[in-house]
Amino acid sequence: MLYATAGLLDVLVEFATDREPQEANVPLAATPAGELTGTDDRLADIGPDTSVLTHFYLPDAGGAVSSVFGVDLGTPSGGAQARFVSHPTGPLAVTKEDDLAGAVLVAVPPWDAEKIRAFDRRGTGVELVGLDAEPPVESIE
Incomplete structure (x- = not known):
């Protein structure tokens, strides 16, 4: 089973809509459930x-540096645990052309957002649960 905040799923659908007819390809990161706030009873x-x-991390962030030096600044050093891809012409499955991660949405x-599907790195379907929860507010001091 894979968990994601409902807010993240909504934003990913908006991103896919904006990118159409091109595919979206976005690295995703996770937060421990204990750090989330919200009214969703499933959190407990x-x-x-x-x-x-x-x-999610903007796919074009750090693009100039990556093009010149081969360094990906769009994803933090801790990496991304998952990836979101959109297929404007289908299929609703992981393809050989997709960038893989531990989980792929x-x-x-x-x-x-209700129709997003989750898969493991082998392309096997995994149950995706959207939670009504929010990550902690982050600030730079």
Whole structure:
């Protein structure tokens, strides 16, 4: 089972809509469930150390440096635990052309957060649960 905040799923669908007819390809990061706030009763059931996908990284961030030096500045040094890809012409599955991660979320038109599907790195379907929760507010001092 894979968990993600409902807010993240909504943003990913908006991103896929904006990118169409091109594919979206976005690294995702997780936050431990114990650090989330929200009214979703399922938060108490999944345990505080369970990873919940909460953030995405803009795919074009650091593009100039990556092009010149081969360094990916768009993803933090801790890496991304998952990836979101959209397939504007299908299929609703992981393809050989997709960048892989520990988990891959895939969306196809019509764009709807409820229709995003999750897969492991082998392309096997995994249950995706959207949680009504928010990650902690981060600030730079």
